[in-house]
Amino acid sequence: MPSVGIIGNNGREVAKAFLRMSKGVSCYHITEKHRLGPKVNILVAAGVSPVLKSMIPSLTEEDYLVVNSDDKEIFPHLTGNTAQLITYGFNTRACITASSVMDGGLQVCIQRAFYGIDGTEKLPQEFSAKIAESEETESVLGAAAAWAIAK
Numbered sequence: 001m002p003s004v005g006i007i008g009n010n011g012r013e014v015a016k017a018f019l020r021m022s023k024g025v026s027c028y029h030i031t032e033k034h035r036l037g038p039k040v041n042i043l044v045a046a047g048v049s050p051v052l053k054s055m056i057p058s059l060t061e062e063d064y065l066v067v068n069s070d071d072k073e074i075f076p077h078l079t080g081n082t083a084q085l086i087t088y089g090f091n092t093r094a095c096i097t098a099s100s101v102m103d104g105g106l107q108v109c110i111q112r113a114f115y116g117i118d119g120t121e122k123l124p125q126e127f128s129a130k131i132a133e134s135e136e137t138e139s140v141l142g143a144a145a146a147w148a149i150a151k
Helices: 011-020 050-058 139-148
Strands: 002-009 026-029 042-047 065-067 084-089 096-102 105-110 126-131
Touching: 002 011, 002 050, 002 139, 011 026, 011 126, 042 139, 050 065, 050 139, 065 139, 084 139, 096 139, 105 139, 126 139
Parallel strands: 002 026, 002 042, 042 065, 065 084, 084 096
Antiparallel strands: 096 105, 105 126
16 A cells, blocks of 8 residues: 655645545655654655655655656755656646646646556546645645556
């Protein structure tokens, strides 16, 4: 069973959206106080955080690091990463993008094939993600990226 950790300023928002989408997957909002907590297989960096640099060495080649490709400040902090990098965002170069945003929903598009945590190939495709009233589109997109890897 995969375990998802989410860090950054929007981490709590992304964690709420992820937990709403996926049943049975452990998810943690990791702060400086909790960074030595449980091992995670999928780390979502929802913004630059002091915790990111300390978490990268704990990720292996079998783990995933999910980052917002629209946040250019995050890339210099990824030095030493050996995990599989999956990007999300509105940038057309991202692995996972939003193809359309509607009232109460988001059409998520896997742009490039990758292998999920269970070893199955995730081919380019679209799927829908609901957006709760209090959620931001970017947070739901980050949660959807983690969900696509974990499912």
